[in-house]
Amino acid sequence: MRGRILPALLALTLGASAQAGEPLELVDSVDLERFQGRWYEIALLPNFFQRRCVSGTNANYALMPNGQIQVVNRCRRRDGRWLGVTGVARLADPEGSSAALQVRFAPRWLSFFPLVWGDYRVMALGADYDYALVGSRNRRYLWILARSTQLDPAVFERLRRQAADQGFDVDNLVMTEHEPDA
Numbered sequence: 001m002r003g004r005i006l007p008a009l010l011a012l013t014l015g016a017s018a019q020a021g022e023p024l025e026l027v028d029s030v031d032l033e034r035f036q037g038r039w040y041e042i043a044l045l046p047n048f049f050q051r052r053c054v055s056g057t058n059a060n061y062a063l064m065p066n067g068q069i070q071v072v073n074r075c076r077r078r079d080g081r082w083l084g085v086t087g088v089a090r091l092a093d094p095e096g097s098s099a100a101l102q103v104r105f106a107p108r109w110l111s112f113f114p115l116v117w118g119d120y121r122v123m124a125l126g127a128d129y130d131y132a133l134v135g136s137r138n139r140r141y142l143w144i145l146a147r148s149t150q151l152d153p154a155v156f157e158r159l160r161r162q163a164a165d166q167g168f169d170v171d172n173l174v175m176t177e178h179e180p181d182a
Helices: 002-016 153-165
Strands: 037-044 055-063 069-076 082-091 100-104 118-125 131-135 142-146
Touching (some): 118 153, 131 153
Antiparallel strands (some): 055 069
């Protein structure tokens, strides 16, 4: 399984590094302490590295002593087994906005290659850190996340419109299925 995940994650980080068009409008800042914890994927633009995920997609973020963030992504496969991968996130620019992050799922020894760091931009965030809109500058990657498996339809529609206004192809958004006990 590991042999299949690494190429997919490398494709993600290579593809997510490219820039496109106008800069994204991001939230002013992200309190990384409050951003920690579990987030459930509500919807996403389909991508290569999540092609085997059929339900239950979630991410856990935890601050590490070095200032980076441990990222553990999990989803359920068609056969019912869980698929997971662990990576790290860091500020894209240590002097810049905390809403502009980079994420790496490739092995640590590849960290010095800029292309293994994928783009992770927080474009919207609930006042209570109960939802987030995250995308990449090239507009190929987009996730709507929430602290629970359900998101108020009005909030979802507002996030969808905000993503569309920033140039994302929201007509291709796919809703993520979650089991009741997720």
